[in-house]
Amino acid sequence: ITVTHKLAKRLIEANGEAVSGQHLADEFGISRTAIWKHIKELEEKGYTIESVKKKGYRIVSVPDTLEPLAIQTGLKTKRIGQKIDYIESCPSTQIIAHQLAQEGTPDGTVVLTEAQTAGRGRMARKWDSAAGKGVWMSIILRPDVVPQKAPQFTLVTAVAVVRAIEEVTKLQPKIKWPNDILLNGKKCTGILTELQSDADGIQALIIGIGLNINQEKEDFDPEVRDIATSLKMESGEMASRQKLVQSLLYYMEIYTQMYIEEGFGMLKILWESYSTTIGQPVRARMTNQTLEGIAEGITDDGVLQLRTADGKLHGIYSADIEMTD
Ligand code: BTX
Structure with a gap:
């Protein structure tokens, strides 16, 4: 400093x-x-x-940069974001976070960047990360929970993202199971939860969050222009990236703590209240099959319950969901 x-x-x-x-x-x-x-x-x-x-x-x-000083001034957390690794540009904050986690960085370390040249989504998909227009961030957590509990951190993170957007803007985002945050049906945030574990359990969770904030339509790659949106495109106003990061880290701290100490119960109620998926007819594309039916709910483990026309209830652990209404 x-x-x-x-x-x-x-x-x-x-x-x-x-x-x-x-x-x-x-x-x-x-x-x-x-x-x-x-x-x-x-x-x-x-x-x-x-x-x-x-x-x-x-x-x-102050300028709306994501530099540690700017973020940490006014940050209300005790653990998450006490250490921030900031870099102006990088291939992916997930890669840096994985390295830091291996080197033993403390629980709550945050990696932030202005621009990613190889931002990634699930299954090696690309994540479009325009310079200075969004928040491209990875959070390293070291919770004392079994690896089976890792996927729910995605759901917990989704609730934190919605709360932060609601707090900083006037927008009301919705969650599409498991990891998309939508505004008027378009994606404004993606979440990618990765895991480092060994025989002793979880060594580190690397939670990647990509939040589109001040992009205009032309700032997006042509491939995603029709499915992506930003907070600015929906509200008509620029939003403070600093405030969004501060608010998001705050809710991440509150909700991950709640999940670790008390389980998914209360968070499930919040999650369901924000969900666009529950109660709706959907198509779930998985690697080996596609199912259509009504999304009835999620279990306490975050598994989507899908009832097909033959009355059978299927537990879906991982899929891409389309609304078929
Ligand atoms: P996902 O697999 O659910 O979504 C990826 C898909 O979303 C892409 O195939 C594309 O269709 C669409 N897409 C790509 N970029 C955008 C965008 N900016 N806005 C809306 N839609 C888009 C979601 O994966 C998880 C994304 C996590 C991104 C963060 S950023 C910080 C961290 N570092 C990193 O490399 N990834 C994470």
Whole structure:
């Protein structure tokens, strides 16, 4: 953390009050001219800083970057996001997170980037990750649960994403089982849960979240333009990526803790209340077969219950779902 960073933090923590140049100079043990130079540097990075006569410097706004300092100032969590690995561009945050997990990074470590060149979805599909327009993030958790419980973390994460979007925007997203977050039927978020485990159980869960925030239609790859959407496209307003990350990490901490301590019961009720799938006729494409029927609900293990026309109830662990209505 550089002096410029420390200065930004100090001004943010002054909550809109001006701090005098002399005061800052004394505090940092440098000259007033040096403070002024750091202020200029912050302005070049996109911070708006006002010089109040006889009072000093006052911070007016910060750029909407995902740099750790910006995220951690105002972050309400105790575990998730206390360590943030930030990189301007990378192939995929999942790859970095897997490496960090192997090197023993603590529970709650977050990897954030502005742009991914090889973002991935499930089954080696591509995840379109436009630079600076969304949140491309991986969260490393080390829960003390059996590997069979890993898939439910996807459902828990979906609830956290919906809550964060609801908190920061006026939008009301829906969840399509198991891992899509939809706005007006189009996908605004994808979740990818991966696992590192051995004979002792789960070593690490790597939860990847791709959240489309400020894209316009043209920012998406042509292949996904008709199925993808962003918060901005739906609400007409830019949304703060920083606020979304902070809110999302907060709900991730609350809900993953709830799941680990109390099981899926309460979260299942939340999940079902946001779901577009339950009670609807759907087609479930799996690797070896396709089934059509009514999605009746999910079990406490997060398994989708699908009733086919012959009255049989099928437990679906993994599939792509289409609404057939
Ligand atoms: P999924 O397999 O459910 O969805 C992938 C499919 O979604 C693609 O085949 C394509 O049709 C569509 N798609 C691709 N990009 C987008 C987009 N930006 N918006 C909407 N639809 C899209 C979902 O997989 C899991 C995605 C996780 C992405 C995060 S980003 C941070 C982390 N790093 C990484 O490489 N992946 C995760």
